[in-house]
Amino acid sequence: MSGYILTILGIVLAGILIDIIVPTGKINKYIKSIFAIFVVAVIIMPVVKLISNKDNITIDYNDYEIEENLMNYIFSSRVRAYENEIETALNNAGYSKVDIKINYSINSNELSLNSCEVNLRELAISGDALHNNRYEFIAKTINEITNLSDEVIIFYE
16 A cells, blocks of 8 residues: 555656656647546556456455454353352352353354353352252352253252
């Protein structure tokens, strides 16, 4: 693009130089006419190239790779946010040190939550949570946040 602009600037300077050098008269009109046609041709040249390369469209797959990496980052961040939200909700309810891992997949740029693994090895229960069925409460909390069914929630102790 900068080469194209430099070419136009060069033509303008050449036009000024030709106007100074060429004497007035009939020959001046002919030279200016030829020069004007040349200027128009140079200005239109990129448009002609664009039209003639219409059939030879090249796709830069690096852009799609960057987009795919961005989508993966966004989806993995969303899953981490779900995990943190579940852990915070459980912690507020009296279930601390619960480790949540959501398994997901990405199909056609859509996030699909497959299952949830709940590690209860270091579970600490306090307050009113002692009187609740921890499996039902944790599964209900996960279901409210992620819409995952009880069948895909896996508990480990």
